[in-house]
Amino acid sequence: MENQKKIIVIGGSAAGPKAAARARRMDEFAEITMFQKGPDLSMASCGFPYFVGGFFDDRNKLLCTPTGVVRDPKFYWNAKGIVARINTEITRIDRRKKTVEYKDLITGETGVQTYDKLVIATGATANRPPIKGIELDGISTLQSMQDADYLRKIRDEGKIKKAVVIGGGLIGIETLEALQLSGIELTMIELLPQLLTFLDWKLAKLVENYLKTKANVITKNGVAEFIGENGKLVAVKLQNGTEIPCELAVVAIGVRPNVALAREAGIEIGSLGGISVNEHMQTSDPDIYAAGDCCEITNLITGQKVLAPYGDLANLEGRVAGENCIRGNVATFPGTIQTGVCKLFEYGVGITGLSEEKALAAGIDFVKVINASPDKPGFMDGKLLVTKLIAETETGTILGAQCVGPGDVSKQLAIWATAIKGGLTVDDMVNADLPYAPPFSLAIDHSIATAHILQNKMHGLFEGISALEVKQKVDRGEDLFILDTRGADEYEETRLGIGETLIPVGMLRKRMNELPTDKSQEIITYCKISLRGYEAAMLLKAHGYTNVKVMEGGIAAWPFDKEK
Template sequence: MSKKIIVIGGSAAGPKAAAKARRMDEFAEITMFQKGPDLSMASCGFPYFIGGFFDDRNKLLCTPAGAVRDPKFYWNAKGIVAKVNTEVTRIDRQHKKVEFTDLMTGKKGSQSYDKLIISTGATANMPPIPGSDLDGITNLQSMQDADYLRKIRDEGKIKKAVVIGGGLIGIETLEALHLAGIELTMVELLPQLLTFLDWKMAKLVQNYLKTKANVITKNGVAEFKGENGKITGVKLQNGTEIPCELAVVAIGVRPNIGLAKEALLDIGSLGGITVNEYMQTSDPDIYAVGDCCEIKNIITGKNVLAPYGDLANLEGRVAGENVIKGNVASFPGTIQTGICKLFDYGIGITGLSETKAKEAGFDFVKVINASPDKPGFMDGKMLITKLIAEKESGKILGAQCIGPGDVSKQLAIWATAIKGNLNVEDMVNADLPYAPPFSLAIDHSIASAHILQNKMNGVFEGISGVDLMEKLNNNEDIFLLDVRGPDEYEQTRLGLGETLIPLGTLRMRLDEMPQDKNMEIITYCKISLRGYEAAVLLKAHGYTKVKVLEGGITAWPFDKEK
């Protein structure tokens, strides 16, 4: 007798689970229920549809070969019954059936299952403040939201908009609307954008974003203002009012667990469905995948919410195999690798940030490397990487990378290193592909490992811009040494009373250095490669407290003189 498989949810994880189940068993009866009208939407592509990177909305629903994934496609190509505009309203665990309603006709029905996969996704958060029901306020969670914002772009009537929330979706939505010629303000309640990054890295992103839009942090929205049912502005908690004709709310999502909760399935402390490594819930015949469930962070061992499209597909693949073959496939968890595009910048993280490493109780070392992704003669672009490793073992714990260079490549290298339990020593001689069109002779990632190795071995002593500024604010006696050339110094400088002595003249000008060789000296240049060489030179001449400003001028997160 053929197995009866039901999948609730048709966005990412659900269709992947259904397709995998079909490949495991040609004769299983597989039905997928989708509350909305569309199936297998590439939701991560919504901002790029809105921004005009492509114009055909069906490309968000297509296979690589160009076939639209609609119910007809699922039946003809995969033998899967896909019911759209159909909401599952109840899971009856005792009788192993689901109850559903056709949203177009109102007709109700029920269907039995042997195995059930819940893929109900997440719901966008909306602040509980006055005016939330005004026209012109939207999220970017569904195809309908994407259609609405694309229409706004195409019509070109809206001049001012506010994006509320400085996370991944907010950042990508802001870029999309900016490309439509809309004047934009981003509002973030927390002290920084992109909270998965450490403050300094996020501040560098914010400094860049300010060249494109107005950015407000440490201030939330108190009220949406409107006239005749339409939004006219946003009032902030400090009383400031920002006129606008559109507000996009991107303040995160929460797992959609209504069905699971009513069915008395176990729910985790973070509000997601509890699953084991097989994506199996507390009911052995029910699995859950995607944004609705909690999964384990591989590094810390603690559960996290990780609403990422790639993870949803991986989880769906595991569940699809297990509902047919038994629990033969497992999903180990996540290291929470994420990336986004912001105009010319890539921004991403894999593994733990410094903040998360502290919370997890790790004793770690960190460095910042600012250097190009390719040689200058191949139009290399700058990258800034923050690398974190366990102090005793050297095990890689996390990497953050931003800049106009190839951020994706760097994150892929470090994500693989983390999953492979590699340490700093493993990475200092990594055999990566090299040719000038693709990388430096010593790839940016290997250079980052070299700096961290030097730091762990006591050869290099660095200091972050944040820590340096704290010392200066505390009026500590520090000698700042800029070893760039005069032309670079004239273009931009820290403006903190630093002394300019170009590296090429330092040996001849040691008499201009402090006479007290125990005085703290901070050396730097554009990316602090010359700064490091200056520090080595000064230590050789008896200076005992020499540190290098990690990342140099490039990674300085505060305002600079120009």
Template sequence: MANKKIIVIGGSSAGPKAAARARRLDQNAEITMFQKGPDLSMASCGFPYYVGGVFDERNKLLNTPTGVVRDPKFYWNAKGIKAVINTEITRIDRENKRVEYINHQTGESGQQEYDKLIIATGATPNMPPVPGINLEGITTLQSMQDADYLRNIRDEGKIKKAVVIGGGLIGIETLEALHLAGIELTLVELFPQLLSFLDWDMAKLIENYLKTKANVITQNGVAEFIGTNGKLEAVKLQNGTQIPCELAVVAIGVKPNIKLAREAGIEIGQLGGILVNQHMQTNDPDIYAAGDCCEIPNLITGKNVLAPYGDLANLEGRVAGENMIMGNTAKFPGTIQTGICKLFDYGAGITGLSEIKAKEAGFDFEVAVNASFDKPKFMGGQLLITKLIAEKNTGQLLGAQCLGPGEVSKQLAIWATAIKAKQTVEDIVCSDLPYAPPFSMAVDHSIATSHVMENKMRRFFKGINGPQLKEKLDNGDAMFILDTRGPDEYENMRLGIGETLIPVGMLRKRVEDLPQDKNTEIITYCQISLRGYEAAMFLQGLGYKNVKVLEGGVAAWPYPKEK
């Protein structure tokens, strides 16, 4: 029996993983991987940190854990995989089961037959269709060449002002990288908020933090790039504002690379990605696809999504690689779209559905916000703010958003595992998680968040979030707003919304200072609203019938505060 011929198109993430999996399962297969560019297996999510100088050796983005560069020689010697770089596949001939290619370095063209083929062509950065887009000084951060260009700018230290266009994951990480280079920065986002996968109230907390590092402009897009003699000098916004700069990094998302697949008659979905089944198989049984070029199902809504994440690309590639050898024995069920980014001293991320997405999907759900620390203060604990979404009738977890200087990744990992397992709030409230003061609170932040949700769902207290309270204030609703913090905290920073300060330790002695009408709407809070919750329960015990806790307290208040 002839050896199976495997062709992999794409050498970044999904492609190399598929090739490696195929090799491990079949030592005799003839595996060829074609890469359009000069580099293989790039750790592209590490580009911002290379640009920012977190590490200086370029090859660390290409190395194995033992420090060997993943180049064609490595792939052949270590894996028996023929890796062909600087070579683009120009056509897939499905009828004759072969591909046509051209080497952009030598001009050599040719063709090669396959038994099984995987398309892992990735995605291309979106670029704004505005004048001046081709000026020198405008770049993305999608390729190793982009990373080299921006790292060189950092090392030279000549550029003093830059604009980052796009407030998503890559835009914000690029902002940090250029900030580390000492460049004066402006971040421009067309939509009303940064990090569009978060709800507005959570994204606003990120925006408030980033404004301490850079100029942040939302609800304003790019109208034109202005330059002289072919070089960028300014970015003109849609409202007419001109921002002088010598560098602009465009990070407004990506679109799947599907030209090759479309021309070959591979089925494309409504979102513009290649359609695959749970085996990562296309409508051609001998052709698979994986990575950013594909559409995959959201496990909660059942609808297809584009999820251009490096971890998913590797998982999809592994499944496709096995199935090309073993015959559809492996499955990739879909995604819950877990994402995280680092922004200076903060982390921010989501797993599952946001409140907006849960509404769009038609769920009847409850929302809870918790602010607490990742470990005890005496161990250097840092703040975390989590917004949890759960289905009302069943308590099934639908989504969690987390941000802050605390250990965000741990929290998202907990929630992602729980959501994937279709766990409920009840499953989390008594979770047996590891505890020691260097690592967590006795009641971990995730468990404390589930307690807040449980208390709300069991109607032990009523909650109100920042936007809901702001709407009531704007409407002029009659309320008694009770700040239960200490006087020192109040003097240092207060909300300035007409609140009355009664520290929780004084509340029992100052009952006469409370409204006499037990039907008065009372809003209680503190820094994180733990004391606010204690006060609410006390007030309910006194017979007050309309008490609400401001969830997340001062820490989660997304609007200006008085200092």
């Protein structure tokens, strides 16, 4: 057909298929070809850990449409009119001739194909550290469908008894759960002082404490060597000399963008190692777009470039690239606020927007608060959530939220992600009109309660203090009066053991004589979640005490050991 546009897409995982499908919807008559180096197309790679863990058994579910049809080359041709070539590697992009060179990895056939517009969606590759023994049998990643098949085979055979997961990020956490469900004794090894470095330390510590009930956890220690016998892994040697016997090691220390093709073609690569694109997903070559894990994109809050290898973003970016290949630069992908969530056994863990550490690095003046409270009423079996909320000091604009716990974390992150994208403030959120019924939430949703606490703090109604600051003050031997306002039964069950005095909030007015006579004495109040601690602080301030602080999140957010 005359003037028929020729679109080539390199990559068949997430961004590539989305770009190809969007281009087809925009132009029924375009010639669209998608090249995939591997044997599978449109893999739901975020589902790999759940296939490995046995949440479902049919691997094809990772490759299916919602109606159960496997997305193979036949599907792409029949349903979408897209030529999908699997097991075919693009070896070179010639920008001057506007051609790509390819090689069929099964037959060895080579060829050249021309394009009008090109989409690079080459994804990312799992990092593998240059450590002695890395080539041993029994060392894997969880980046590809083949990795998932390998680990699922290990699960099904049930022969391996001990394994290590190296790296405490999202993929490492999800992989550990998958393997632990297989009955394997697990050890997680993280070089840095905390797991899940996108969280601030306190919330990461709460997650670590929970994870230790399921597996061994080692932080501040890296792998020095993989030890093998007869070519097979038998142990991991740590940097401190400790040897951990194991038959399997899964390396989950992040990914790096696949940019070799783009770099060799002279396309601009950013300072973080990803392909540089504008808001239209257009590269430095106006006829070439890029999408997915191979790209650098903009953080919408800081304006800085980031690598954000998330499946949802890859699809959004691919959609924009595919439309712009046909219609010109009409569609935009402005950037990300880096929302992420993962499941860890009965826990949810996630973040949207900036952490405290990222806000500090960006030079933003902010206020913060921690709220520990249920997601639903107790009579509906409500479960705990711990949320840390960060807002700009002057305007109250929401900057970020972190949430962990066995409650509905995903719902909270969705609320805060929408608030951040909408530029909402703390004052906007205190009266948010959210759906309420006891099976779904409290009358004042956890998110709204979090906004209430931060608004109170911003208006000077109370002064908060973090558990970490309290612990540091205690360790330094500062002169504190620490007031536990819970009931005696709660105190007998769990206490902090930091020299606290128990006065239930309902008895406080009658027992004021037990408080310091010096009303400038620093007093720290708390309870299980510090709601009663807040009430006690307000009462004490009304009676003239001038240096009263509420320990945010209470015992529920205390990340250190407790007495029982």
